[in-house]
């Protein structure tokens with residue numbers, strides 16, 4: 269698991285945002301899919317759009333690429349308004365849709381060349397570009413076979429190639445690793461990492477996999493039932509949510525009550541609770557750790573390991589879910 | 605895997621209709637359809653049955669015997685029966701069936717081909733979950749609509765015309781010993797082929813475009829469409845059995861009515877064919 273503190277920002281927000289949205293809202297007969305979304309993504313940034321099923325991630329992508337029209341609010345992508353300049357915009361964006369959206373009856377090459385032709389490449393360039401990408405993505409041997417028999421991983425790679433044919437400036441990836449096995453997931457993640465570092469490309473990555481988001485994203489935005497809950501760098505979000513530093517201490521077994529009490533009274537300790545392996549404490553900062561250790565040793569405990577554990581994206585995500593659940597007065601984890 | 609390093613030369617962005625993109629979509633749809641047996645078999649079986657086997661059987665039957673046609677001919681409009689009654693008895697069956705009765709029945713061909721292809725192009729795109737990908741591409745709504753229309757209309761007309769050529773060859777060849785001359789195409793057939801058949805193809809399209817807005821699968825679209833297409837087929841059968849037998853001015857007028865209906869349906873379909881509407885119903 270990647271923790272949120274050790275990730276150097278890939279780029280710093282500077283200049284005009286590549287994507288911005290103000291109060292972006294869209295309803296369907298079934299209800300609000302997106303409720304007044306405010307969002308900024310800077311050029312070269314990877315933004316992870318997180319949220320459970322039905323949170324509004326796909327709707328956001330459709331609105332930002334001018335496929336759906338907003339009911340209220342507006343947005344700019346690469347300086348264009350998706351609602352009125354969608355056609356221009358779609359020349360400069362690429363989308364990997366949730367289901368790969370390949371025609372099973374066509375070959376890999378036919379699927380790609382059709383897209384290249386629609387995108388305005390001449391026949392020769394379309395073929396050249398397709399061959400080049402098939403080779404790079406290790407799909408050359410599948411090129412002239414109907415997509416029907418392709419594995420989910422191959423489909424995702426094909427769909428990714430299709431989204432990249434024209435070297436888009438903004439790339440929307442809607443659940444790029446769903447349905448993939450661990451090896452294929454790792455490959456796709458590595459690939460996205462490489463794409464992100466190219467040409468200052470801006471990427472919006474919709475996912476429910478927090479590990480993937482933690483590894484790839486500069487910033488995250490968490491949606492829940494159409495509402496934006498938080499947005500920012502994971503470390504900054506964590507700092508807002510928790511002021512202290514959680515620490516796991518290995519005592520070779522659950523801490524007895526006396527040891528827990530000793531830990532609680534040590535300087536800088538905010539909370540202390542026994543865990544199966546020892547004790548979990550939250551301290552004001554790293555500087556307090558020696559005091560904690562001497563308090564534990566003083567109370568007769570044997571300290572095997574002390575591990576500061578900055579909050580992960582998972583911690584952030586589940587804390588947000590828990591806070592929403594608490595607000596709505598339902599048990600954590602229960603869905604409506 | 606490394607990522608591409610070079611940016612390809614910027615594609616040209618033509619103004620007006622983007623015929624390159626339209627052609628690419630038509631080509632994609634037809635390539636896919638050609639590989640689908642479930643679509644191809646009925647689409648080819650009906651024209652072969654109507655335009656090759658039926659005239660063959662009629663011709664052979666006429667060569668074998670000559671039944672008395674006068675009572676049947678008395679029940680059809682004078683405008684049609686008079687020229688046929690004026691023919692030698694052995695020619696009457698062939699001319700009546702291949703020259704006239706088959707002409708309205710023939711309309712099933714453009715109707716069916718365009719309906720089947722339109723269902724595949726509009727509802728099928730949803731069913732295969734490929735519509736969303738198309739919507740994320742830089743193609744204008746209008747160009748996408750035109751591509752889908754032409755992708756069904758052009759093959760429907762092409763199949764009808766090629767089928768008609770086959771029909772002419774078979775009908776004239778098999779009837780040669782009786783007729784001793786080329787008797788199709790006559791003027792009624794020409795009106796059918798050049799005027800009514802394209803109108804009927806457009807009608808099949810218009811119906812399917814309308815139906816495909818709601819249908820989630822090709823099958824559903826075909827079922828819904830069948831509610832409209834089947835009555836038309838029965839009408840065609842009814843006409844061919846002599847109840848509504850066409851003569852030239854009637855054929856021209858019916859063609860005009862079908863054109864108006866078909867265009868009205870298609871234009872309505874085009875108005876609803878927006879990205880937002882399509883994306884909402886994915």
Ligand SMILES: Nc1ncnc2c1ncn2[C@@H]1O[C@H](COP(=O)(O)OP(=O)(O)OP(=O)(O)O)[C@@H](O)[C@H]1O
Nearest residue numbers: 296298301320321322323324325326327883884885
């Ligand atoms: N075309 C549509 N018609 C009706 N309701 C829709 C439509 N598209 C989305 N919705 C609704 O809007 C809400 C948000 O959907 P959306 O697909 O954007 O969520 P998501 O975050 O992408 O979810 P998932 O993780 O399942 O892909 C959901 O409640 C969904 O049912």
Ligand SMILES: [Mg+2]
Nearest residue numbers: 325326366442
């Ligand atoms: Mg989604």
